[in-house]
Amino acid sequence: MIKLQNITRLYRSDEIETTALHDINLSIGRGEFVAIMGPSGCGKSTLLNILGTIDRPTSGAYLFDGADLAKMSEVKLAQHRARHLGFIFQSFNLVDDLTIFENIELGLLYRGDFKGSRRKAVEAAMDRVGIAHRARHYPHQLSGGQQQRAAIARAIVGNPDLILADEPTGNLDTENGAQVMDILHGLNKAGATIIMVTHSPSHADQATRRVDILDGQLVSSVAQVL
Ligand SMILES: Nc1ncnc2c1ncn2[C@@H]1O[C@H](COP(=O)(O)OP(=O)(O)OP(=O)(O)O)[C@@H](O)[C@H]1O
Numbered sequence: 001m002i003k004l005q006n007i008t009r010l011y012r013s014d015e016i017e018t019t020a021l022h023d024i025n026l027s028i029g030r031g032e033f034v035a036i037m038g039p040s041g042c043g044k045s046t047l048l049n050i051l052g053t054i055d056r057p058t059s060g061a062y063l064f065d066g067a068d069l070a071k072m073s074e075v076k077l078a079q080h081r082a083r084h085l086g087f088i089f090q091s092f093n094l095v096d097d098l099t100i101f102e103n104i105e106l107g108l109l110y111r112g113d114f115k116g117s118r119r120k121a122v123e124a125a126m127d128r129v130g131i132a133h134r135a136r137h138y139p140h141q142l143s144g145g146q147q148q149r150a151a152i153a154r155a156i157v158g159n160p161d162l163i164l165a166d167e168p169t170g171n172l173d174t175e176n177g178a179q180v181m182d183i184l185h186g187l188n189k190a191g192a193t194i195i196m197v198t199h200s201p202s203h204a205d206q207a208t209r210r211v212d213i214l215d216g217q218l219v220s221s222v223a224q225v226l
């Protein structure tokens with residue numbers, strides 16, 4: 001599904017040049033559940049942002065089902081994201097003045113689905129993460145665990161085949177973190193490919209593959225027996 005070839009990402013300011021990623025080569029197959037680990041500042045979010053096409057590599061190729069996304073136009077990339085991707089962030093990133101229903105529906109508006117089919121999809125996504133009873137609430141009226149489950153519903157409402165999660169359990173207690181992991185496992189069993197950045201060794205152990213990054217370089221990529 002995914003093939004990264006010699007991906008490098010430099011950040012240049014007037015005097016400083018930071019190499020956030022250096023010569024990353026990585027292939028990920030459909031149906032994998034990949035955990036990305038490494039110390040703060042090693043390049044995990046940069047890698048996830050490139051995988052999510054919200055950032056471009058300075059050099060290298062990003063093949064997705066054979067097409068090089070590193071060279072694709074912004075219009076084409078927006079279509080690619082709407083069709084294939086779901087994002088989950090550490091800090092939920094829900095819109096404060098929209099209800100939970102409206103937040104989740106946002107994931108579909110760019111695709112031009114009709115109102116009735118949007119409602120069905122939003123309700124199915126809310127059911128899946130157990131927050132249907134909070135549809136009319138606003139994000140600040142929900143607990144952290146509920147907000148993250150709403151954010152997962154927003155990410156999956158369009159049935160993405162690739163889910164990218166940047167420390168999805170980072171702001172949650174053990175129980176809510178375990179619930180989020182259960183939801184991700186369910187989505188993976190249903191066919192979604194998942195790439196998750198985590199600082200939690202026990203959550204990383206639940207993935208089918210563990211990728212370690214250090215100072216912008218990939219140091220290991222190991223299949224795990226569950
Ligand atoms: N917009 C930017 N401009 C300049 N440097 C940046 C920018 N974004 C990230 N960097 C640098 O790139 C490197 C990798 O950052 P990144 O956010 O990918 O780390 P991370 O592994 O996700 O860290 P954390 O675990 O703290 O989230 C860091 O040295 C960071 O300072």
Ligand SMILES: [Mg+2]
Binds near residue numbers: 044045046166
């Ligand atoms: Mg990060």
